[in-house]
Amino acid sequence: MRTPIDDLFEFLRFPSVSTEPAHQRDVAACADWLVRKFHSMGLAAETHATPGHPIVVARSAAQPGKRTVLIYGHYDVQPVDPVAEWTHPPFEPVVVDGRIFARGSTDNKGQILAHILGVEATLQESGELPVNVIFVVEGEEEIGSNNLEPFLKAHSAELVCDAVAISDTGMIAPGYPTFTYGLRGITALEVRVKGPATDLHSGNFGGAVANPATALARLVATLHDADGRVAVEGFYDDVALPADWELEAWKKLPVQDADFLALTGAPELFGEAGFSTLERLWSRPTVEVNGIGGGFQGEGSKTVIPREAFVKLTCRLVPHQDPEKIESLVRRHLESHAPRGVKVVVEGGHYAQPFLVDPLTPFGMAAQRALHRTFGEIPAMIREGGSIPITRVFTEVLNAPVLMLGLADPDCRAHAPDENLPVANFENGIRLNQLLLEELAK
Amino acid sequence: MRTPIDDLFEFLRFPSVSTEPAHQRDVAACADWLVRKFHSMGLAAETHATPGHPIVVARSAAQPGKRTVLIYGHYDVQPVDPVAEWTHPPFEPVVVDGRIFARGSTDNKGQILAHILGVEATLQESGELPVNVIFVVEGEEEIGSNNLEPFLKAHSAELVCDAVAISDTGMIAPGYPTFTYGLRGITALEVRVKGPATDLHSGNFGGAVANPATALARLVATLHDADGRVAVEGFYDDVALPADWELEAWKKLPVQDADFLALTGAPELFGEAGFSTLERLWSRPTVEVNGIGGGFQGEGSKTVIPREAFVKLTCRLVPHQDPEKIESLVRRHLESHAPRGVKVVVEGGHYAQPFLVDPLTPFGMAAQRALHRTFGEIPAMIREGGSIPITRVFTEVLNAPVLMLGLADPDCRAHAPDENLPVANFENGIRLNQLLLEELAK
Numbered sequence: 001m002r003t004p005i006d007d008l009f010e011f012l013r014f015p016s017v018s019t020e021p022a023h024q025r026d027v028a029a030c031a032d033w034l035v036r037k038f039h040s041m042g043l044a045a046e047t048h049a050t051p052g053h054p055i056v057v058a059r060s061a062a063q064p065g066k067r068t069v070l071i072y073g074h075y076d077v078q079p080v081d082p083v084a085e086w087t088h089p090p091f092e093p094v095v096v097d098g099r100i101f102a103r104g105s106t107d108n109k110g111q112i113l114a115h116i117l118g119v120e121a122t123l124q125e126s127g128e129l130p131v132n133v134i135f136v137v138e139g140e141e142e143i144g145s146n147n148l149e150p151f152l153k154a155h156s157a158e159l160v161c162d163a164v165a166i167s168d169t170g171m172i173a174p175g176y177p178t179f180t181y182g183l184r185g186i187t188a189l190e191v192r193v194k195g196p197a198t199d200l201h202s203g204n205f206g207g208a209v210a211n212p213a214t215a216l217a218r219l220v221a222t223l224h225d226a227d228g229r230v231a232v233e234g235f236y237d238d239v240a241l242p243a244d245w246e247l248e249a250w251k252k253l254p255v256q257d258a259d260f261l262a263l264t265g266a267p268e269l270f271g272e273a274g275f276s277t278l279e280r281l282w283s284r285p286t287v288e289v290n291g292i293g294g295g296f297q298g299e300g301s302k303t304v305i306p307r308e309a310f311v312k313l314t315c316r317l318v319p320h321q322d323p324e325k326i327e328s329l330v331r332r333h334l335e336s337h338a339p340r341g342v343k344v345v346v347e348g349g350h351y352a353q354p355f356l357v358d359p360l361t362p363f364g365m366a367a368q369r370a371l372h373r374t375f376g377e378i379p380a381m382i383r384e385g386g387s388i389p390i391t392r393v394f395t396e397v398l399n400a401p402v403l404m405l406g407l408a409d410p411d412c413r414a415h416a417p418d419e420n421l422p423v424a425n426f427e428n429g430i431r432l433n434q435l436l437l438e439e440l441a442k
Numbered sequence: 443m444r445t446p447i448d449d450l451f452e453f454l455r456f457p458s459v460s461t462e463p464a465h466q467r468d469v470a471a472c473a474d475w476l477v478r479k480f481h482s483m484g485l486a487a488e489t490h491a492t493p494g495h496p497i498v499v500a501r502s503a504a505q506p507g508k509r510t511v512l513i514y515g516h517y518d519v520q521p522v523d524p525v526a527e528w529t530h531p532p533f534e535p536v537v538v539d540g541r542i543f544a545r546g547s548t549d550n551k552g553q554i555l556a557h558i559l560g561v562e563a564t565l566q567e568s569g570e571l572p573v574n575v576i577f578v579v580e581g582e583e584e585i586g587s588n589n590l591e592p593f594l595k596a597h598s599a600e601l602v603c604d605a606v607a608i609s610d611t612g613m614i615a616p617g618y619p620t621f622t623y624g625l626r627g628i629t630a631l632e633v634r635v636k637g638p639a640t641d642l643h644s645g646n647f648g649g650a651v652a653n654p655a656t657a658l659a660r661l662v663a664t665l666h667d668a669d670g671r672v673a674v675e676g677f678y679d680d681v682a683l684p685a686d687w688e689l690e691a692w693k694k695l696p697v698q699d700a701d702f703l704a705l706t707g708a709p710e711l712f713g714e715a716g717f718s719t720l721e722r723l724w725s726r727p728t729v730e731v732n733g734i735g736g737g738f739q740g741e742g743s744k745t746v747i748p749r750e751a752f753v754k755l756t757c758r759l760v761p762h763q764d765p766e767k768i769e770s771l772v773r774r775h776l777e778s779h780a781p782r783g784v785k786v787v788v789e790g791g792h793y794a795q796p797f798l799v800d801p802l803t804p805f806g807m808a809a810q811r812a813l814h815r816t817f818g819e820i821p822a823m824i825r826e827g828g829s830i831p832i833t834r835v836f837t838e839v840l841n842a843p844v845l846m847l848g849l850a851d852p853d854c855r856a857h858a859p860d861e862n863l864p865v866a867n868f869e870n871g872i873r874l875n876q877l878l879l880e881e882l883a884k
Contacts, residue, residue, distance in 0.1 A: 019742035079744050085640070143742060170646065184645060188743050197707025198527070199858040202730045203626060203828030204612065206758050207722040208702055210670070210712040213731035213753075217662035224656065226781075228649075260650055265639025270652040270783030280649040288644040289655035289737060290746055296733035296754060300461030300585060301630050301791055302521050303756050304732055304857050311655075312738060314745050316648050339668075341712030349743055386645030415746055416641040 004117050004430060005095070005423070007037065011075070011109045012093040012102040018053055018076035018143045027053045027139050030075050034058075034137055041120045043135070050147035053139030057155075060119070060133045068132040069440055070161040071433075072394065073112025073168065074141035077104035078415045085417035098423050105421040106412040111167035112137055114407065114426055118433025130441035134161060138390075141168075144188075144350025145389040152390075152397045163363045163440060164394045167429060169406030172380040173254045175424060177371035180404035181359040182282065182383030183391060185317035187327045188349030191334055192310045193219065195342045199295070199304040206305060210341025213294040216309040219344065222337045223287050223313075223330075227273045230287050232333040235326065240319045242283045246383070250278045253380055255410075263410055282383035286316045287330065314349075316385060323351035352389030357402060366439040367403040373439075374432040405432060446559050446872060447537070447865070449479065453517075453551045454535040454544040460495055460518035460585045469495045469581050472517050476500075476579055483562045485577070492589035495581030499597075502561070502575045510574040511882055512603040513875075514836065515554025515610065516583035519546035520857045527859035540865050547863040548854035553609035554579055556849060556868055560875025572883035576601060580832075583610075586630075586792025587831045594832075594839045605805045605882060606836045609871060611848030614822040615696045617866060619813035622846035623801040624724065624825030625833060627759035629769045630791030633776055634752045635661065637784045641737070641746040648747060652783025655736040658751040661786065664779045665729050665755075665772075669715045672729050674775040677768065682761045684725045688825075692720045695822055697852075705852055724825035728758045729772065756791075758827060765793035794831030799844060808881040809845040815881075816874040847874060 014030035017023040031047045031054045038045030038058035045058035053076060080090040080103050088094050093102035100110065115135070122129055136159070138148050152159060169180040195212035196205070225231050242250075257269055257277050271280040294309025296302035315326050331346045338344040358364070359381055371379040384406075391402050407425045408414060456472035459465040473489045473496045480487030480500035487500035495518060522532040522545050530536050535544035542552065557577070564571055578601070580590050594601060611622040637654035638647075667673050684692075699711055699719050713722040736751025738744035757768055773788045780786040800806070801823055813821040826848075833844050849867045850856060 019744070020740070079738070079740060079742075081738060081740060081744070082641070186645070186745070188745075190743075195708050198855060198860070199524070200706055201828060201857040202728075202732055202756055203628070203758055204826070204856065205702075205706060205723070206728040206730045206756075206827060207670075207713045207726055208711055208719045208827075209706050209708040210710075211730050213734045214662060214666065217659040217731070217734065217753075218666075218668075220656060220659035221663035224660075226660075228652075228782075260647075264642055264647060264651050266637050266651040266783065267785050268652075268783055269650055271649045277650045281647070284649055286644075286648040288648045288653050288745075288747060289659070290644055290744060291737035291739055291748070292655045292659065292751060293735045293739050294733070295731060296521070296523060297735050297739075298462070298521060298523060300521075301632075301754055301756065302461070302523070302732060302857065303628070303630075303730075305730060306733070309734060311659075312743055314644055314648075314743065316645055340670075341708065341710055343709050384646070385648060385650075386643060413640065414646065415643040415744065418640070 004426065007117065008100065008110060008113050008426065009093045011113055012104055013091055015091045016076050016139065017079050018140050019079060027076060031056050031139055034075060037116065041123060048151060050151060052147050055148065055151055056137040058135040060129050063132055066131050067441060068134060068161040069437060070134045070136060070159060070164045071115045072164055072166045073115065073137050074108045074139065075137050076139040076142050078142050082417065087418055095423060099420040100423060100426065101418060101420045103419050105419055106408045107414040107419065108141065108168045110421040110426050111407045111429060114429025115167060115433045118430045121430060122434050122437065130437050134159060146350065148390050149393045149397065152393060156397055159398055161398060161400050164398065164400050164402045165436060166388065166402060166404050167407050168388055169384050169404045170408035170410065171406060172382055174409055175375065176254060177375035177377055177379035178406055179359060179368050179371060179379045179381055180384050180406055181357050181381060183355040184385055184387055185321065185323055185354035186352045186387040187315045187317065187323040189313045189327060189330055190310060190347045190349060191313065192308055192345045193342050194308050194345065196305065196307050199307050202303045202305045209305065210339065211305050212342050213306050213309040215339035215342040216294060216311060218339050219334060219337055220289060220311055228270060229272050230285065232329050234329050235285065238320045238322065239285060249381055253382065281385040283318055285318050285321055288314055290314055316387065317354045319354045319356050321354060323353060352387040353392040355391040361401055363401050363403060363440060366442065367405055367436060370432055370436040370439045371405060373435050374428055405436065446868065449559065450542065450552060450555050450868065451535045453555055454546055455533055457533045458518050458581065459521050460582050461521060469518060473498050473581055476517060479558065483565060490593060492593060494589050497590065497593050498579040500577040502571050505574055508573050509883060510576060510603040511879060512576045512578060512601060512606045513557045514606055514608045515557065515579050516550045516581065517579050518581040518584050520584050524859065529860055537865060541862040542865060542868065543860060543862045545861055547861055548850045549856040549861065550583065550610045552863040552868050553849045553871060556871025557609060557875045560872045563872060564876050564879065572879050576603060588792065590832050591835045591839065594835060598839055601840055603840060603842050606840065606842050606844045607878060608830065608844060608846050609849050610830055611826050611846045612850035612852060613848060614824055616851055617817065618696060619817035619819055619821035620848055621801060621810050621813060621821045621823055622826050622848055623799050623823060625797040626827055626829055627763065627765055627796035628794045628829040629757045629759065629765040631755045631769060631772055632752060632789045632791060633755065634750060634787045635784050636750050636787065638747065638749050641749050644745045644747045651747065652781065653747050654784050655748050655751040657781035657784040658736060658753060660781050661776060661779055662731060662753055670712060671714050672727065674771055676771050677727065680762045680764065681727060691823055695824065723827040725760055727760050727763055730756055732756055758829065759796045761796045761798050763796060765795060794829040795834040797833040803843055805843050805845060805882060808884065809847055809878060812874055812878040812881045813847060815877050816870055847878065
C-alpha cells in the first residue's frame, strides 16, 4: 500500500532548485507531479505559466455556503552547495533515526505535502471537506516570489477566501506546537569591487594598485560596528520595538541560549548589544554576508591581485522598515564608503516586507485550537527571523488573515547541508491539516 | 625543418601546474621532455626525484680550464584560473600578432628554453661552448622551491660554478634590455575564520551568531590603514631605504605612471603614501589578498550564514625584512585582532628572502655587455617587485653571483589569463644566451 512517505520521497527526488537555470526542467517536472497528485485526489488542478517557474493551483469541488481556506506552499528548493557536506545525496531522500533527510524535506515540500495529504485523508475518511480548499503552490519562493503577486492580483476573483494557511515556519522546540505571528522582511544586494582589467601578478604589481579583495573587505567592515550593530546611517530609524506582552511571552518560551549554541555549533552567541537572542532574531534587523569571493579559490597558493571581488548581502528587516528604503540606504553607504583605487558596483536583488499580525482573531484562535488538539500542548506564540515574501501579499491582495503553523524542527537545517524533517512532524502535519479545516469551519 | 618555436610549443603543451595534485603526472612528463631535449643536444641530463616534483639537471661535456656557468629556470607553471578569461586555451600555444600565448610562455618555459636553445645554437655553430654549462631546471618554483635548497646543498660539489644566470624577471619596457639586481621576498599565510558547525539559514539565525565572512572582512580590514600602509605592528621595522643612486636611476627609467595604468587597466594607481610607483613596487613591502572566499559563490542568492570563510595572503618583503619574522608579526596581528564570536586559524605557507646584489662586479658587467650587444641599448638597472625564492639560496649555497637577465615583457600577464611572450623576446633570448656565455668566458 502506498504511504504518505512514498509520496513525499517522490516529491523530494525532483531537484527543483529555482535559482539555477540548469534545473529549469526539474522545476517544471516537479510542478507537473503536483498536478497529477491533486488530480488523483479528485481536485481540479493546473499549472499556470509565469515569466519564471509555474504556479500550481488546485481546488476542491465547490460546496456553496462553506468557508474557503487557501493553503499556500512552495515546491522549489534552495541550492545544495556545499554538496560535499551532505551525509546523503540531497535528492535521494532517506529516513535515518526518525528523520527524513533531503533538500526540501522541511523547506517546504514536507510541509505543503502534509497539507495536501491531510485533505486527501479527510476526503477518504468523510467523502467531503468541512471547508472549500484552494491550494496555491509556487516555484519561486526561494528566489523572491516575484511572479506570485501579479498572479494573485490577476486571479483575485477566483481566489477569494476566508483565511490563508501556511506551513513554512518553525517550531520553537522539537514537536512543540507553534503559531507564528511575525516574520522579518528581506532586501538583497550584490556588490562588485572592480580593479585592474585582469588578474595581476602580486609581486610585479603589488603596492602600486588597489587590491579589489582588500578593498571589498574594507568596505564590508564598514557595515557594522565592533559590537555587531549595523553602522549604516538611518538603518534603525523605522524599527518598532516589540510590545511588552511579546517580550514577556518570549522570556517564557522553552528555548534558551544553550539551545541556540547546540543548534548552531557556533563558538559563542554574538549579536547587537543590549538585546536577548530571541529579540535579536525576531525584532532586530541585520546585514549578513551570504557569500564573498575573489581571486584564487583553489588549494595551494596563486600570487595574484584579483581583478574583481564580490559580496552577496541580505538585510533582514523588522516592522516598520521598508525594503526599498533600506536598499537605498545600504547602497548609499556602500557607494559613499567605496575605498580608493577601485570601482564599486551595487546591484539590488529581491525584497520582502516584514510581517506582523494580531494572533487573537477568530481564525487565529481556530488555528491555535487545531495546534493544541494535534500536539496536546498550548501553542507557543512567536515571531521568526526568516522571511516569507508573500505573507504581506496575501493579506493585501486577498484581504484574508494569514495563519502560520510551522512544522520545521529547530534542527531542520533548512538552506544547509543535511536538511531534514522528523517523520513525526510530517505525520502530525497531516493530522493538523484535518483539524485546522475542521476548526476553521466552526 | 624544426624551429625554436616548434620546441617551445611542445614544452608549453604540458599542463605542468605544480600546485595542483591532479597535474602531478603532467609535471613529471614535462621534466622527462626536458631530459630528452638535453640529450638530443648532446648534454648529459637526468631527473632527480624529490619529495615533490623532480629537478632536471643537465651539463655540457667538461672542458677543464674553462669557467662554469649554471643556468637556472623552472618548468612548472601557475594555475590557469579563471580559465574562462583566456582568449585561447592556456595549454594550446598560438602566435598572434607576434606574441606567443600560453601559460608558461613567459614564466618560465619561454625564458629557460631560450637559454637551452642558445646553447644548442652555439654547439651547432662552433661545435663547443666558451664555458662549461650546467642547467638546473626545477618543477616547484611556483610553490616555493622547497626541495631545491636541500638538493643544491646535497650536490654542491657537482654544482660548483663561477656564476648563476637566471631569466625569470622582466624588461622595464618592451624590448628594452634590463638587468635586475634586486627582488622582493615573500611570506604566505592562509587564514580561516570558523563559526557555526554548518551553514545556517541567515533568516533563522542572523543576528544571534557572528558571521564568519563578515568577521573575516573585518579582520582583513585591519591589515592596512586607509592610505594603503600596512598596519601590522613592527612590519616596517627592518625595512632599508634604497640608496640615493638607485632613486636617481629609477627616476630616469623609460616607464611612467601612465604606463602602469595602461598595463594594469586599474581605475587609478594606489599605494603607500609618500612613495613613487617604482619605489612602492621595488623597495616597499606589501600585504596582498590573493584569494578570499566563503558562503554561496554561485549565481543568484542563497541566504546562508557560511560556517567558514578564508583568505590567502602574501606579503612581499624588502631588505632587511625576514620572512619568518614577518610571518610571526602578521600571525600575531591576525590572532590578536580576531573578531568576537568566531575562531581564527592561521597557517603559514612558503617563504623567500628578499634579494639585493651589487650589479658592478666583473660578471655583472659581462652580463650587461651581453644585454647591450643583443639589444643595442645600455641596459636599465632595476629591482623587481616579484620574488625568485632561490636567488638567495644560489648565492649562499654555491657562493656564486646571480645574474638576472629577464625577457618578460611588461604586458606578459604572468600568473594571469592570456600570459604571453613576444616572439622577438624569445629569439633575442637565444642570442642573449650565446653572447652571455661568450662574455662570461672573457
